[in-house]
Every structure is written in structure tokens, then in C-alpha cells.
Amino acid sequence: MSDEFGLVEPQEGEAFGDEWEEIDLSDSAADRIAKRKDRDFDEFRMRLKDADQFKVEQSVFDDATFAAIYKLVQDGYINAFGGPISTGKEANVFEALGGDEADVAVKIYRINASDFRHMRDYLEGDPRFQSIGHDKGQVVMAWVRKEYANLERAQRAGVRVPNPIAVERNVLVMELVGHADDRARRLSEVNVENPQTAFEVVREYMRRLYRAGLVHGDLSEYNLIIHEGELVVIDLGQAVTIHHPNAVSFLERDCRNVAKFFSRQGADADADQLFDFVTAEEEADDE
Known part of the structure; x- marks a missing residue:
């Protein structure tokens, strides 16, 4: 391990106050795609379910999760999936090829398996989530949007974090630090x-x-x-x-x-x- 640790510089002129981003928890494009279930989405969903890296997730990934991935592919944030990098109680992280041909990490939170009470402990009291309800799906999606917003704010402050790229429902795309075979x-x-x-x-x-x-x-x-x-x-x-x-x-x-x-x-x-x-x-x- 190197003995040199360079500090990232904060963005010039960046100032922080008590302002916070308003985070929208209404139905997303992915929810609408999942409800519509047109032929293109159905074909995409079945291909993903047949892929080796997703077979074990069929019982915990709902249609809207597959729709979120589908939307991120449509928007050019994901071109191809690789294998899993890590598997946790609440989320799986996969290596993927991003829109600019760079490797990215795709973090997929599993709504049915996430620790609902653990998440609420951190969300309650946060001014960005004062009106959050008790729906488990809403809590998980709030958590993912919160992670994206936190990464953005930390990065602007000059803290070295994975660069956040996109978020859709319970799926977060961010910079892959290292590679799956050299993580x-x-x-x-x-x-x-x-x-x-x-x-x-x-x-x-x-x-x-x-x-x-x-x-x-x-x-x-x-x-x-x-x-x-x-x-x-x-x-x-x-x-x-x-x-x-x-x-x-x-x-x-x-x-x-x-x-x-x-x-x-x-x-x-x-x-x-x-x-x-x-x-x-x-x-x-x-x-």
C-alpha cells in the first residue's frame, strides 16, 4: 500500500448552508414502465432474469426494479452488465459498462430484503424526508436517493467518494473504484x-x-x-x-x-x- 495519500480539493467558491435538495418520491419513469409492461420491456426483463448473475435475485427483484435497470439502459447509463462485485443484506453491487465505455458500479437495493427499521432510524429527523410515509418501498427509494445526494454533496466538499452518475428508483449507478478483478x-x-x-x-x-x-x-x-x-x-x-x-x-x-x-x-x-x-x-x- 502506498504511503502517499493525496487530498481532493474542494470545489472553488463552494459554500454550504442549511439548504437541502428536495427529493421527489412520487412514481418514477421505472414505475410507469413496470405498470405498462410493453413487449420491449417484457423481453428485456426475461433476458435479465435468464442472465446468470441475476438468477438468484428473481425472488427479491420486483418488476419495477427490472424497469429501473431498463430505464437506465435506455438513457445510456448502462450498456452491459458484468458479474457481481459484492452481495449484502440490503443491496447487491454489479460491475457494468457505462455509456462512455467506462466501468461503473450498479448498486441495486432489494426492497423485499432491506432492513426497513434500520433505514428509518437514519431517515427520520433528516429535513429532506420529513413527510416520508411508512411504505417499505418508499423508504428504500428514499434511502437510494439520499445516498446519491450525499455523494454529490461530499464530492463538492472535496471528499473522495465514488462519483455518482445516475439514480432510478432503487438502483444507483456510480463510479467503479478499481475493477472487479482488481477491486x-x-x-x-x-x-x-x-x-x-x-x-x-x-x-x-x-x-x-x-x-x-x-x-x-x-x-x-x-x-x-x-x-x-x-x-x-x-x-x-x-x-x-x-x-x-x-x-x-x-x-x-x-x-x-x-x-x-x-x-x-x-x-x-x-x-x-x-x-x-x-x-x-x-x-x-x-x-
């Missing part, structure tokens, strides 16, 4: 040769997230990956605004997890000092 490794899987430098990059990214109005909420060595000497923050679906009622406790947990990992690696990392660094007022940095 980026989680920090938990590698020997960190320069843990102090890596820790300082991670704490700076945590501070930038906080100043952009976000707390990751599940940050640890399992949600930090390394590829070609670059640290990347992943899995921002659960990230909450700093005004979330549990934001402070989530941040304290993030600080404990990060400090504990890097301390084991030999870095000078303390959870309380990390919390103070992340939440310090911007003016204090220039003193």
Missing part, C-alpha cells in the same frame, strides 16, 4: 504502511463532510477503501445532516471507530481529539 481494498484488508498520514487524510475528510452539513454515521475501516494510493470514503446511504437528532452520537461513534483502527495501526489517534478537530469552527483554523 479496491477496504482498509480492514490491507497493511497500512503509513497510518499517521492515512489517519490525517481521513480526519480531514470527516471535517469536510461535517462542514458540508453531513455526518457519515457508519465510518470505520470497513467503509474506507484504498486504490492506487488513494483513500476513498464509501457507503454514504446512512449519512445524516448535522441537524439530525442523532448526529452527535453518530459522529462520536465514527470518531471512536476511526481512532481505534488507526491506533491499532500505530498512529497517534484519539477519539475525543478527533471529534474536536472535526467540529472545530472554520475561523479557528486560521489562528
Whole structure:
């Protein structure tokens, strides 16, 4: 693992306040395609169901999920599917060929298998989702749109995250960091040769997230990956605004997890000092 970790620069002139994107949870184009079920969509759905990488998902991918993939293909975001990169309790991630012939990651949340209560804990209190109902499908779709919005905001703040490309219903298309046969490794899987430098990059990214109005909420060595000497923050679906009622406790947990990992690696990392660094007022940095 390289001992060089370059920081991404924030976008010039970018300022963050309490403004938040309004996220539309009404029926999407994919829902309309699934309801219409014309011949082209039916043929596409059957081809996808017959594909080896999707056969095991037939019981948990509904017609609207296939319609979401169909819409992303129609819009040019996906040209061809590869194999699965990871399989989780709530989502599967597949390698795919994007519209510009670059490899992308397609994250597909499984509505019937997702942890509904876990998601609501993070959504409730977020000003973007004050009117969300109790429909499980709506909660999952809100989660996916929230992840897309969080990735955009983190990227603008100068935090290295996978570039978000498109979202449709419960399907998220984003940059594939590395390749399926040479995937980026989680920090938990590698020997960190320069843990102090890596820790300082991670704490700076945590501070930038906080100043952009976000707390990751599940940050640890399992949600930090390394590829070609670059640290990347992943899995921002659960990230909450700093005004979330549990934001402070989530941040304290993030600080404990990060400090504990890097301390084991030999870095000078303390959870309380990390919390103070992340939440310090911007003016204090220039003193």
C-alpha cells in the first residue's frame, strides 16, 4: 500500500448552508414502465432474469426494479452488465459498462430484503424526508436517493467518494473504484504502511463532510477503501445532516471507530481529539 495519500480539493467558491435538495418520491419513469409492461420491456426483463448473475435475485427483484435497470439502459447509463462485485443484506453491487465505455458500479437495493427499521432510524429527523410515509418501498427509494445526494454533496466538499452518475428508483449507478478483478481494498484488508498520514487524510475528510452539513454515521475501516494510493470514503446511504437528532452520537461513534483502527495501526489517534478537530469552527483554523 502506498504511503502517499493525496487530498481532493474542494470545489472553488463552494459554500454550504442549511439548504437541502428536495427529493421527489412520487412514481418514477421505472414505475410507469413496470405498470405498462410493453413487449420491449417484457423481453428485456426475461433476458435479465435468464442472465446468470441475476438468477438468484428473481425472488427479491420486483418488476419495477427490472424497469429501473431498463430505464437506465435506455438513457445510456448502462450498456452491459458484468458479474457481481459484492452481495449484502440490503443491496447487491454489479460491475457494468457505462455509456462512455467506462466501468461503473450498479448498486441495486432489494426492497423485499432491506432492513426497513434500520433505514428509518437514519431517515427520520433528516429535513429532506420529513413527510416520508411508512411504505417499505418508499423508504428504500428514499434511502437510494439520499445516498446519491450525499455523494454529490461530499464530492463538492472535496471528499473522495465514488462519483455518482445516475439514480432510478432503487438502483444507483456510480463510479467503479478499481475493477472487479482488481477491486479496491477496504482498509480492514490491507497493511497500512503509513497510518499517521492515512489517519490525517481521513480526519480531514470527516471535517469536510461535517462542514458540508453531513455526518457519515457508519465510518470505520470497513467503509474506507484504498486504490492506487488513494483513500476513498464509501457507503454514504446512512449519512445524516448535522441537524439530525442523532448526529452527535453518530459522529462520536465514527470518531471512536476511526481512532481505534488507526491506533491499532500505530498512529497517534484519539477519539475525543478527533471529534474536536472535526467540529472545530472554520475561523479557528486560521489562528
